[in-house]
Amino acid sequence: MKKKNELQVQVNEAILACQDKQADNVTVLELEKDSGAFTDYFVMCSGTNSRQIQAIADAVDERLEALGLRVTHAEGYKQAEWVLLDYVDFVVHIFSEKARQFYDLERLWKSAKRLEPAELMAKPKTRRTAAKAAVLKLSSVDGVATAPKKVRKKRLG
Numbered sequence: 001m002k003k004k005n006e007l008q009v010q011v012n013e014a015i016l017a018c019q020d021k022q023a024d025n026v027t028v029l030e031l032e033k034d035s036g037a038f039t040d041y042f043v044m045c046s047g048t049n050s051r052q053i054q055a056i057a058d059a060v061d062e063r064l065e066a067l068g069l070r071v072t073h074a075e076g077y078k079q080a081e082w083v084l085l086d087y088v089d090f091v092v093h094i095f096s097e098k099a100r101q102f103y104d105l106e107r108l109w110k111s112a113k114r115l116e117p118a119e120l121m122a123k124p125k126t127r128r129t130a131a132k133a134a135v136l137k138l139s140s141v142d143g144v145a146t147a148p149k150k151v152r153k154k155r156l157g
Helices: 004-020 050-066 097-103 117-121 130-136 149-156
Strands: 024-030 041-047 073-075 082-086 090-096 113-115 139-141 144-146
Touching: 004 024, 004 041, 004 050, 004 090, 024 117, 041 050, 041 097, 050 082, 050 090, 082 097, 090 097
Parallel strands: 041 090
Antiparallel strands: 024 041, 024 113, 073 082, 082 090, 139 144
């Protein structure tokens, strides 16, 4: 499995590709590790007609391929009722409204954590350790900003 940040960037790109093609009802499910799931995330959306569904699938594929990520398995492109794009660590499902209601994956995977696209797309917060904070803290000597003495000694010495 990939590092979580790298995976989130890839899922974000898939979400953005869906949104760029005006996909409806974009939803993300984070699947539980002990649920028997074969992947970490489902990205689901709907299109209004077969041409839009194919356009969404093409956009996802192009955007992720630009990151160096190739789809490992794809299904349903020609029929364009339910297109499945498998990227191993996440799967993109692009449905017609009718197919989405019929298969109702959200109900089937109701134990999964439902995420709003914006939650995944938020930048991860960085933690500042005490050492980093000390380096960032500047003191003034004769009007010139310098690092604290302890940091200066370590660098010089």
